[in-house]
Amino acid sequence: MGNFPVIVFDFETTGLSPRQGDRAIEIGAVLVDNHRVIDRFHSLMNPGIPVNPFIEGLTGISTAMVRSAPGCADVMAGFADFIGGYPLVAHNATFDVRFLDGELARINRVRTNEVVCTLLTARRIYPHLSTHKLEALIRYKKLYVDGVFHRAAADAEMTARLWLAMIEDVKRLSGLSELSLEALQKLSRISRARAQALFAQGCVP
Numbered sequence: 539m540g541n542f543p544v545i546v547f548d549f550e551t552t553g554l555s556p557r558q559g560d561r562a563i564e565i566g567a568v569l570v571d572n573h574r575v576i577d578r579f580h581s582l583m584n585p586g587i588p589v590n591p592f593i594e595g596l597t598g599i600s601t602a603m604v605r606s607a608p609g610c611a612d613v614m615a616g617f618a619d620f621i622g623g624y625p626l627v628a629h630n631a632t633f634d635v636r637f638l639d640g641e642l643a644r645i646n647r648v649r650t651n652e653v654v655c656t657l658l659t660a661r662r663i664y665p666h667l668s669t670h671k672l673e674a675l676i677r678y679k680k681l682y683v684d685g686v687f688h689r690a691a692a693d694a695e696m697t698a699r700l701w702l703a704m705i706e707d708v709k710r711l712s713g714l715s716e717l718s719l720e721a722l723q724k725l726s727r728i729s730r731a732r733a734q735a736l737f738a739q740g741c742v743p
Contacts, residue, residue, distance in 0.1 A: 542719045543571035544654070545620070546627040546701055547579075548693040549637045550597050552589055556640030561585030563604050564597070565617055566690030568698050569624065575698060579620045580691040582607035597688045614641045621651060625719055629672045629697045631655035652719065656701055658726035662733035663707050672697060679703045711737040 547567035553560030563585060569577035586609075588601040607613075628634040631653050639649055660670045667678060673687050681699045685692025708717060708725065724743030725733060736742055 543569060543576075543624055544627045544701070544719075545569055545624045545651075546694050546698040547621070547634060547638075548628060548690045548697060549634050550593075550599060550688065550690050551637055552585065552587060552593055554633070556637055559587075560637075561587060562610060562614075562637050562641050563589060563593075563599055563607075564690040565613060566692070566694040567617065567620065568694050569620075570627075570698050570701065573702060575695070577620075578691070579617060580694075581613045581616070583610045583613040584608065585610050598686070599689075610641055611645050614645055614647070618642060618645075618647045621649075623651060625652040625654065627654050627656060627697065627701050629655070629693070629700070630657045652723065654719065654723050655726050656697055656704065659704055659722060660700075662725055662728065662730055663704055663711065665730045665734065672700070675700055708742060712742050713740040714742065717742065 545567050547565065549562045550564040551560055551562050562583060564582050565579065567579040568575045582599065582604055584604045584607045589599055589604060594600050632655070635653055642649055657670055660675055664670065664678070667674070672693060676683060676696050676699070679700065681696065681703060684695055687693060705717060705722070708722070709715065721742045728743055
């Protein structure tokens with residue numbers, strides 16, 4: 539593996555779209571370097587709006603829980619400092635980055651970090667699987683499950699384990715001993731057929 543530390547992160551939210559008024563209610567993140575987690579960030583956050591019953595049922599996060607949490611602005615200021623300039627990794631990153639950018643914009647901060655999506659990458663590495671949801675991939679790779687799915691801290695930890703496992707699988711499939719962040723980004727953007735062809739040739743994008 540190349541020597542590039544990354545921040546693996548996950549949001550829980552009130553819905554699917556910040557453009558529709560949905561907000562972040564929990565952030566979990568881990569700093570991964572040299573094949574291990576070396577730092578963590580986690581907090582509930584109060585968006586000033588209630589948590590609907592569906593989200594509470596999915597995550598276990600209630601309106602009462604977020605009401606007693608620090609405000610989104612304070613949490614996101616701390617999270618912006620935590621991520622610094624590190625590359626970011628998330629499962630279904632489009633969703634999480636949408637909320638990250640939306641919450642940062644509320645405090646006049648702008649993300650410049652590169653992003654890699656483990657969902658898109660997994661589709662290139664494991665094209666035979668019928669689903670690439672985080673829980674299914676964790677079970678498929680027989681990775682340690684710590685905590686509950688759909689809670690930000692646990693999902694970030696498990697995504698980090700998946701990220702490390704996928705890097706090893708790409709190295710095995712391609713026959714390469716080192717991978718760059720750029721190569722993994724490119725891998726997530728090409729077709730599944732192209733990815734398999736490259737692996738057969740002993741290379742990555």
